Amino acid sequence: MFNKILIANRGEIALRVIYACRELGIKTVAVYSQADEHSLHVRFADEDVCIGPARSLDSYLNVPAIISAAEITGADAIHPGYGFLSESAYLAEVCEACHIRFIGPYPNVIRLMGDKARARRAMKKAGVPILPGSDGPMQNEAQAIEVAKELGYPVIIKAVAGGGGRGMRVARNAEELPKLLKTATREAEAAFGVGDVYLEKYVESPRHIEVQVLGDHHGNVVHLGERECSIQRRHQKLIEEAPSVGLSQKQRRRLGSAVVDAARAVQYTNAGTFEFLMDPLGRFYFLEANTRLQVEHPVTEFVTGIDIVKEQILIAAGKRLSVKQGDIEFRGHAIECRVNAEDPETFVPSPGIIHAFSVPGGPGVRVDSYAHSECTVSPYYDSLVAKIITYGRDRAEAIARMRRTLEMTVVDGIKTTIPLHLKILADPDFVAGRLSTAFMDRFLKEREKPAGSLAESA
């Protein structure tokens, strides 16, 4: 077992890893930028090392600084959290070269799944349904027009090296395709350094369904069920839940089993998530895989009772999975709200100092946060302040718990998206489980209508 783990991250996820390490009796090393000097993860780690100035490139994305910090503290493993370097095959390789265990998949698997076009090909080969699309990047406009014609409009243009919604454009007919191709290519080049794009059939109003897997180094792979993450704005998730009301038990088993087969096919180890779109007819199409821990992992932890971060550490230390697929049960329902430091109407970031921070307890409530009274929410990093997760015996109870929890949460000094979450939770479509990635567009449009034509929500 590891003696000491360095956490190459910050904020709530750094704390999350510290929780698991403390429970396992493993010492922790926090790294931090100068902006995070007083952050909780620094305070609660056994050792800490300042690795750079506030700018992420010079600190949390600074591989030499992080490796150096591991060397001077004698850390024998690095947990990369999510975001930052968590899907960096380069960091994973440097760790290997320096005899530090990277808590995640092997570099070649990270690389494979990180290349969207390669990942699609690998999944197709493994028998996973993928969205009909081009087999590789588009070489030129003429080819794109041909491919789009075969797929049938609408099609979506996506960056090969991309993510987070950038370098994406939907073309509804052959007339607009060339112009959108150029735009997407330019955006992809600017955001990811690689302008290559590929095409996919575009599904209207799909559900975003993702499956959590765990694989050990002894060939065992299990799935921990699905999460529904359809409530997104500009491809940023706002609310996630497990399980999805859109899936029957049969669909869950079949999807889970297909994902496990695919994970085995690419020799997937450690934690990962396979993302799908589900069309209104219940068909699944592979989107992409994330070779890391995800922000919304707590909802899966609630319904399965499995501590995913602990499993990551145990897997990386060479242990066999502690559960077989048959042992895994899904009970109850969990919902997570990402509370961001943003104006709930305009989404303008609202960094600053939190003067009062209070979240209620009670049954079925979990809060993952680095916030506390008099803490600084700095403008240098993402706006996530707290993840509030509730669990109930069924979806109705989870929703009721989330409402009362959000209503009784106090965050003074900055603006948060809590009022927005409360409105979404009261929306009839949300309550009925009629979710899709088109939900937020419709919801936000309706909000702009003059008062009186909008159903009043609490």
Added chain:
Amino acid sequence: MPERLDGRLTHMNLDDIRDVLALVREHDLVELEIERDGLKIRVRKAGHPVAIMPSAVPVPPIAGPVAATPLAAAGPSGAEPIAGDGVDLAVIKSPIVGTFYRSPDPDARPFVEVGDAIRKGQVLCIIEAMKLMNEIESDCDGELAAVYVDNGRPVQFGERLFSVKIK
């Protein structure tokens, strides 16, 4: 509002803050951090008129293992003058994470000793990171006033290494 810390009365009033701003403007600094009697004030120019960023209430010391924490941390490898008593003292801070060595190799004499004349560009120490030896140079002329880290000790970004009395 007076604030008690360790039994001493401390406060920073508007005049003090004006002095800090004047210092930044006068020396055309990008960043200045002053710590005095437990109160810390950091001023950073970001292409805008200088603004005060009051520090949060200082975190009280925590019982238990104490890890190395950086003090006033300005730009990397930036010598920053700290005014006081007519002597200008430049603090040289580590621009990287690594292990600090005072000499080019274990048998050699240290690069510099307290009292030595220092020239801009002169190598003061080596910081080893990932098996690479990085030479750290002085960015000012003066006399070596202090060495803050023992040979072979780990250093983090922004950690105080040396101070140089500027002529």
